[in-house]
Amino acid sequence: MAGDYLVYGGLGSGSVPVEAALTLLAEPYRVIERRVWEDPAAAEEMAKVNPQRQVPALVLPSGELMTESAAILIHLADSHPAARLAPAVDSPLRPRFLRWMTYVSAQIYSLYWIRDDASRLAADPAHEPILLERTKQRILDCWRMMDAQVTPEGRFMLGDEVSVLDLYLTVVSRWGPRRKAFYEAAPGLTPVVKAVDALPGLAAFWPERMPFFDGWEG
Structure with a gap:
């Protein structure tokens, strides 16, 4: 419409x-x-x-x-x-929000352009598994670095109310190398993504757009 x-x-x-x-x-x-x-x-x-x-x-x-x-x-x-899906412009949490939104986008999400089709950068098909392994390790390193620098302010990243940062983190953490690897790399962030997984307002949404199929965590 x-x-x-x-x-x-x-x-x-x-x-x-x-x-x-x-x-x-x-x-x-x-x-x-x-x-x-x-x-x-x-x-x-x-x-x-x-x-x-x-x-x-x-x-x-x-x-x-x-x-x-x-x-x-x-x-x-x-x-x-x-x-209230993001801190207001004058909120003391706003710099933190912008930092980690950009971090997930630039440091992690961007690597999936390679992982979706490693031939985009591989000079030879034999190089593709190497690129996939190295980007996997880079993603896990980025999750570890984020986890080491972030202490969630409450149930979610910025407090007890969900934000778009939590939604972003939750979805990207489900991509390869999948959630079990994320849980190990980022134990401090694990309760946040699990809380978003269980958010009542998205109970009908997840099965349609990102289902929790058997073995989804990896």
Whole structure:
């Protein structure tokens, strides 16, 4: 419908935290599936929206297009201040929020561009397993470094209310090398992601967009 948010994304992808945020905000939205990492035709269709052929992309009710998951999540939170999905601009927690939103995006999420298709950087097919192993170890190192520097302020990262940072962390921590490896690398952050997994407001959402299938933790 006109005026709804339009999400370009895919099951289990980087669009999931965006969809989760819209769900918690009770904002009407629809999803156009574009599993670009496994379907060349979907990637070509996505290029008409985002030349980088990446999801998520969000079309705002105004018609404005946004890309980059962290930017989208920050915008959604800031444009719905009553929902308290991010610290206010003048909050003492705001620098911490921005730091870790950007950290997850730049240091961890970005590595999945390689992991989704290691041939993008491998000079030879024989190099692909090496790239996959090294990016895996880099991801775990980044989780360890984050865990060593963060003490959650309450049930969630910034207190007892969920934020888009918690949604972001929870989804990205489910990607390879999967949750069991995350739990080992980041024991201090583990209660946060488990709390988001069990959030009542997302109880119907997770089975549809990122199901807890048998062995999902790795």
